[in-house]
Amino acid sequence: xxxxxxxxxxxxxxxxxxxxxxxxxxxxxxxxxxxxxxxxxxxxxxxxxxxxxxxxxxxxxxxxxxxxxxxxxxxxxxxxxxxxxxxxxxxxxxxxxxxxxxxxxxxxxxxxxxxxxxxxxxxxxxxxxxxxxxxxxxxxxxxxxxxxxxxxxxxxxxxxxxxxxxxxxxxxxxxxxxxxxxxxxxxx
Amino acid sequence: xxxxxxxxxxxxxxxxxxxxxxxxxxxxxxxxxxxxxxxxxxxxxxxxxxxxxxxxxxxxxxxxxxxxxxxxxxxxxxxxxxxxxxxxxxxxxxxxxxxxxxxxxxxxxxxxxxxxxxxxxxxxxxxxxxxxxxxxxxxxxxxxxxxxxxxxxxxxxxxxxxxxxxxxxxxxxxxxxxxxxxxxxxxx
Numbered sequence: 001x002x003x004x005x006x007x008x009x010x011x012x013x014x015x016x017x018x019x020x021x022x023x024x025x026x027x028x029x030x031x032x033x034x035x036x037x038x039x040x041x042x043x044x045x046x047x048x049x050x051x052x053x054x055x056x057x058x059x060x061x062x063x064x065x066x067x068x069x070x071x072x073x074x075x076x077x078x079x080x081x082x083x084x085x086x087x088x089x090x091x092x093x094x095x096x097x098x099x100x101x102x103x104x105x106x107x108x109x110x111x112x113x114x115x116x117x118x119x120x121x122x123x124x125x126x127x128x129x130x131x132x133x134x135x136x137x138x139x140x141x142x143x144x145x146x147x148x149x150x151x152x153x154x155x156x157x158x159x160x161x162x163x164x165x166x167x168x169x170x171x172x173x174x175x176x177x178x179x180x181x182x183x184x185x186x187x188x
Numbered sequence: 189x190x191x192x193x194x195x196x197x198x199x200x201x202x203x204x205x206x207x208x209x210x211x212x213x214x215x216x217x218x219x220x221x222x223x224x225x226x227x228x229x230x231x232x233x234x235x236x237x238x239x240x241x242x243x244x245x246x247x248x249x250x251x252x253x254x255x256x257x258x259x260x261x262x263x264x265x266x267x268x269x270x271x272x273x274x275x276x277x278x279x280x281x282x283x284x285x286x287x288x289x290x291x292x293x294x295x296x297x298x299x300x301x302x303x304x305x306x307x308x309x310x311x312x313x314x315x316x317x318x319x320x321x322x323x324x325x326x327x328x329x330x331x332x333x334x335x336x337x338x339x340x341x342x343x344x345x346x347x348x349x350x351x352x353x354x355x356x357x358x359x360x361x362x363x364x365x366x367x368x369x370x371x372x373x374x375x376x
Contacts, residue, residue, distance in 0.1 A: 080373030
């Protein structure tokens with residue numbers, strides 16, 4: 001039996017995106033965001049929403065670029081910290097011990113130790129409400145070689161991305177393989 | 189060592205959203221979409237991107253409403269099927285044996301058997317490229333009572349949502365609890 005539970009920002013799963021930017025002085029910053037996802041296949045685009053007071057918001061407005069670093073289980077603490085602290089008064093790279101790498105194609109840094117990063121230029125900026133949505137065109141992806149499968153794609157079982165459960169305020173890992181997409185439903 | 193792997197539409201995890209709509213004749217339809225996510229906290233909004241040729245695209249343009257049904261492991265086959273078949277020439281509810289329920293607050297149906305559904309009115313329509321992004325304001329959520337935790341939130345461990353791994357074209361389940369958000373990173 002269904003019950004009305006009100007207008008919550010709740011979907012499962014939600015990603016844990018660590019957004020990489022440079023500030024006006026060229027200092028690299030990272031912040032964690034869960035409001036986002038792929039939004040177009042051609043051009044390949046990813047969306048991520050930030051509140052205006054966030055330091056990374058200013059950075060993206062000025063630099064018109066960002067990276068999306070996929071947070072792995074191994075760096076759960078760091079990924080959570082990146083969502084708590086502000087780059088306005090903290091050097092989050094220094095505090096976490098992680099390493100910023102300058103992207104060769106966009107004006108933003110990615111995290112050396114994370115499994116892969118999308119390098120994006122801002123294509124659209126949409127004022128929705130308290131969140132502003134940035135739609136970034138994915139120019140390239142930098143991925144750890146040892147995580148690639150036979151098709152040259154980062155293997156989700158090696159990447160071990162973190163999932164976020166909003167409202168529950170909890171992180172989960174990826175579970176077991178369930179089936180092949182565009183295949184398992186063919187016999188209906 | 190990082191390697192450039194090209195501009196792929198790849199993030200982990202990606203959700204499995206089953207989008208519920210009515211067509212011009214009032215026939216309920218569902219289609220599966222992975223390009224989307226929460227995009228604003230206030231007003232509470234969710235984004236989902238569809239290609240123009242999809243039958244559901246026309247439906248959303250006409251009705252200005254849709255539901256997002258969270259696909260559970262139990263209905264993996266059905267959820268995959270909803271992404272393969274088209275409502276233009278198939279009655280996907282009849283074929284799958286699932287039940288459409290008319291939303292009381294938006295002009296769209298949700299799936300009775302799925303764990304929970306977001307009821308949305310279209311707030312913005314953004315032409316990005318081959319995909320059009322619909323930003324829907326979440327008016328309410330209908331959730332199975334037996335899946336709610338003590339706080340009245342659907343428990344991710346009971347919901348058992350499906351994750352999609354793009355490029356790998358594979359579905360996965362949710363794994364183990366890793367930690368509390370906005371908490372585990374505090375000691376950095």
